[in-house]
Amino acid sequence: MPHARLPDLSFGGIVFMTAAHTTSAEPHPLLSVRNLRKYFPVRSDRVMGPRLLVQAVDDVSFTINAGETLGIVGESGCGKSTTARLLMHLIAPDAGEVWLAGRRLGDPGGFTLRELRRNMQMVFQDSYASLNPRLSVQDSIAFGPRSHGVPKQKTIDKARELLALVGLDPNQFGRRYPHELSGGQRQRVNIARALALDPILVILDEAVSALDKSIEAQVLNLLMDLKHDLGLTYLFISHDLNVVQYVSDYVLVMYLGKVVELGSVDDMYHRPRHPYTQALLASRPSMDPDIKLEQPPLIGDPPNPINPPPGCRFRTRCAFAEGVCEKVEPALTICNAATAHAVACHMHIAGAGHSRSV
Numbered sequence: 001m002p003h004a005r006l007p008d009l010s011f012g013g014i015v016f017m018t019a020a021h022t023t024s025a026e027p028h029p030l031l032s033v034r035n036l037r038k039y040f041p042v043r044s045d046r047v048m049g050p051r052l053l054v055q056a057v058d059d060v061s062f063t064i065n066a067g068e069t070l071g072i073v074g075e076s077g078c079g080k081s082t083t084a085r086l087l088m089h090l091i092a093p094d095a096g097e098v099w100l101a102g103r104r105l106g107d108p109g110g111f112t113l114r115e116l117r118r119n120m121q122m123v124f125q126d127s128y129a130s131l132n133p134r135l136s137v138q139d140s141i142a143f144g145p146r147s148h149g150v151p152k153q154k155t156i157d158k159a160r161e162l163l164a165l166v167g168l169d170p171n172q173f174g175r176r177y178p179h180e181l182s183g184g185q186r187q188r189v190n191i192a193r194a195l196a197l198d199p200i201l202v203i204l205d206e207a208v209s210a211l212d213k214s215i216e217a218q219v220l221n222l223l224m225d226l227k228h229d230l231g232l233t234y235l236f237i238s239h240d241l242n243v244v245q246y247v248s249d250y251v252l253v254m255y256l257g258k259v260v261e262l263g264s265v266d267d268m269y270h271r272p273r274h275p276y277t278q279a280l281l282a283s284r285p286s287m288d289p290d291i292k293l294e295q296p297p298l299i300g301d302p303p304n305p306i307n308p309p310p311g312c313r314f315r316t317r318c319a320f321a322e323g324v325c326e327k328v329e330p331a332l333t334i335c336n337a338a339t340a341h342a343v344a345c346h347m348h349i350a351g352a353g354h355s356r357s358v
């Protein structure tokens with residue numbers, strides 16, 4: 001029986017599991033995220049206008065098992081990076097809970113912020129901005145362990161080992177500066193830097209998106225090798241469905257701050273249920289000709305995340321929208337218990353009142 005991906009009792013009776021609740025036969029959720037929310041206040045155009053809120057991340061829940069990769073996909077602005085920043089506590093959530101290896105920030109016996117950031121590392125899209133231009137590559141990689149009190153020579157030795165691990169000869173590259181490297185080489189350095197503190201979870205936010213296709217493939221292969229060799233767990237964020245399919249075990253699709261579908265890579269790419277997921281797949285340049293989709297490719301832009309439409313947030317672009325879609329927000333609901341596939345669409349909720357409801 002595959003492990004449920006939703007850490008919330010309210011979703012189809014799925015049992016929430018932290019390390020403390022997990023029996024030995026069950027896979028261990030390394031990361032559990034429950035009901036995470038972030039609304040950003042923004043200025044109104046009008047003087048004395050109403051207080052406006054961008055609903056960037058709204059009630060997001062998921063889990064990642066140790067050793068697995070969860071891919072997060074969705075169009076620009078759907079809340080992927082905000083989710084990552086919330087997990088890292090780079091910004092404070094308005095609501096929600098995050099457990100890493102069964103421990104929470106600030107709980108008695110839980111993580112301090114420093115411990116959390118050591119165990120959870122992030123690689124961003126912009127390889128140049130992430131590196132200090134005044135530090136050599138090996139000093140950049142050594143910086144994290146140094147700031148955690150590891151003796152200098154040890155940190156340099158480890159940095160050079162990590163450079164070799166990410167495919168850069170330490171003798172050739174160790175003393176170079178970021179501007180002397182290509183984008184792909186810089187991203188390899190960023191990956192080495194993220195690994196320097198032996199994290200248990202690595203968040204990759206559009207980490208390969210800025211690279212040329214051939215370099216992107218090389219860095220993706222490196223990430224897959226590292227995951228295998230070091231037993232890493234990834235949260236892999238990208239707008240590119242092909243890349244997410246290649247690296248992920250499970251995939252979460254976001255739309256306007258909400259999770260609309262969550263399932264195994266096989267379910268998501270071969271049996272997508274949500275019209276948005278289907279439209280995203282239909283819109284990608286090359287796709288499997290065997291997949292027969294009812295949905296035309298995605299057209300138009302998502303609505304404004306300030307005061308999004310009530311009910312289903314996708315309804316303004318959905319070919320199947322009916323009255324119920326405007327009135328009732330569809331809950332993320334299991335549509336295949338055997339594979340823990342979940343979807344937030346009235347067509348897949350029994351008795352939801354949609355003419356196509358199962």
Ligand SMILES: Nc1ncnc2c1ncn2[C@@H]1O[C@H](COP(=O)(O)OP(=O)(O)O)[C@@H](O)[C@H]1O
Pocket residue numbers: 040041042054055056074075076077078079080081082083305
């Ligand atoms: N600091 C912020 N202040 C106001 N709005 C923000 C802020 N950060 C992100 N947003 C908004 O939140 C939404 C989600 O953004 P983001 O998480 O960056 O999306 P993605 O990474 O999926 O492209 C967008 O509408 C974005 O404009």
Ligand code: SF4
Pocket residue numbers: 274275276312313314315316318319320321322325330344345346347354
């Ligand atoms: S709930 Fe309604 S509007 Fe939303 S995706 Fe399903 S059919 Fe379309």
Ligand SMILES: [Mg+2]
Pocket residue numbers: 080081082206
């Ligand atoms: Mg982003």
